[in-house]
Amino acid sequence: MFSPYKMVKVGQVNVAFVGAVLEDTPTVVTPSGIAGLEFRDEAASINAVMPEIMAQKPDAVIALIHQGGTAQAKYDELDCSTLQGPVVDVVRALDKNVSAVMTGHTHQGYSCRVDGRVVVQGEAQGHLLQRLDLTIDLDRRAVTAVEGRNVFVDPAGPKDARMTEIVARADELTKPVASRVVATLGAEQITRKANAAGESALGDVIADSQLAATRAPEFGGAVIAFMNPGGIRADLPGTPNPAMTVTYGEVFTVQPFGNLLTVMTLTGAQIKTLLEQQLFEDTASGPRRILQVSEGFAYTWDQSRPTGDKVVKMSLNGQPIDPAAAYRVTVNSFLADGGDNFTVLREGKDRLGGALDIDAFQNYLKAAPVKPGPQNRITRLN
The missing domain is CATH 3.60.21.10 (Metallo-dependent phosphatases)
Structure with missing residues (x-):
């Protein structure tokens, strides 16, 4: 025991x-x-x-x-x-x-x-x-x-010989895969730093990659994708690269969890609930938690409004979200199970599993040089 x-x-x-x-x-x-x-x-x-x-x-x-x-x-x-x-x-x-x-x-x-x-x-x-x-x-x-x-802890200090040997061996085994160039960006770096509304350039790119991987009818017919910010573990690449290339190791460092994409049906009302379950500001128990959203979806939240009623506007491709309408939504498997306390996602219907999140991300980066966007999908009032 x-x-x-x-x-x-x-x-x-x-x-x-x-x-x-x-x-x-x-x-x-x-x-x-x-x-x-x-x-x-x-x-x-x-x-x-x-x-x-x-x-x-x-x-x-x-x-x-x-x-x-x-x-x-x-x-x-x-x-x-x-x-x-x-x-x-x-x-x-x-x-x-x-x-x-x-x-x-x-x-x-x-x-x-x-x-x-x-x-x-x-x-x-x-x-x-x-x-x-x-x-x-x-x-x-x-x-x-x-x-x-x-x-x-001074990283320049003396290192343990046995641990150094283990790290060196691991590096030797993984380096051929980690160092492989997988894409060229349209900028030296795309960062996960969020603006005042909670949106980041890298969060936009990852959400877009998940939507692109599940948009086709045979892969789920998604129209919206949401990404949890806690799953974005680093900037891409970690330091600006003038050559604008990124390796598999750098992509993996951004998304190391191996989650599967999941497409489900949510009503507009459930999407509203999902957004209200965010942590809009830092608390003593942890930092704010704002979902990153895919291109075409936009919403506005008002900090002055009470918890549970902060989201004042939602739209998809310029049209208001209908509370009674059904929408196909992509999230990763961590979120799909209600991770990060987004419990409404457990209610999603007609689920369809998909590719690994890192594969969707990597394929999206390969398709065309991606660069930071305007970060105008999430708007904060007050």
């Missing part, structure tokens, strides 16, 4: 590490991949195993939680008091024997205290290393002090 904790001997002391996955996991992964699993409150889950952990007489307990927050403090500021977000309530509810909490999910760098307890996060992609310094009284077997900090 899998254990949610592990006892580690560090010098003369025993440290228990206990982990908890994100309670909101069903909203950020493909739902079909976690069918039958239950995700519970992080604090309650950790507290439930604390009696078992404490029975082994650990000298300290550290919680590892895939939940996080945001802080106004810089990553190297110690003991900040500005932490906000869901993790704050989680920490406050944890058993008093948990000495410190290492967090994630929000990709922030901070070292804060919540009700006196250290809470740290090391940003993302190995940029920072979370470090905890614990002072333990060996006579009383008790933690007397905890200090949390983030250590900057």
Whole structure:
């Protein structure tokens, strides 16, 4: 049976590490991949195993939680008091024997205290290393002090020889495929940076590629495509290329998940619901989430309006979207299962599976030199 904790001997002391996955996991992964699993409150889950952990007489307990927050403090500021977000309530509810909490999910760098307890996060992609310094009284077997900090990881520093060998071997095996030029763009770079309305040039291109792959009747007869911004992992290419060529590795870096395209029928009313399920602004639990849309579809949202009623206009090829009419819509398989909390997509009917998203993207880029467009499909008011 899998254990949610592990006892580690560090010098003369025993440290228990206990982990908890994100309670909101069903909203950020493909739902079909976690069918039958239950995700519970992080604090309650950790507290439930604390009696078992404490029975082994650990000298300290550290919680590892895939939940996080945001802080106004810089990553190297110690003991900040500005932490906000869901993790704050989680920490406050944890058993008093948990000495410190290492967090994630929000990709922030901070070292804060919540009700006196250290809470740290090391940003993302190995940029920072979370470090905890614990002072333990060996006579009383008790933690007397905890200090949390983030250590900057210098990529120019010495590298582990064994890991370097593994990376070199992987690079050797994949380089022939990754370095293959697959297309020439009409610009040195197309970026995923979103404008004030939430639209990006690369998001437009990807949505267009998915529509192009599913527009034909035999491939679904789609008229609209939506792309989740979280699935766009990099600019294309990562740095501007004067030659304007892109390789398969660069295309894969943009879309690495291998999702299948799915065409379904939605009513105009369901499309409106879909757009209302977006996160229009950053929150403590994560960044805003604006779907990227294909050419021909346009909509306007008003920030001053209440949640659930922000979208004020939708059109397809200049004609208003009819709430009662049926439209063939393309999304990737992650979204089709209700990923990113776009639950209305589970109601889509007459589904038809299609190509891999990366294949549709690659084929679209090959067809003609693509360049950044005007980014005028999404309009924001107020």
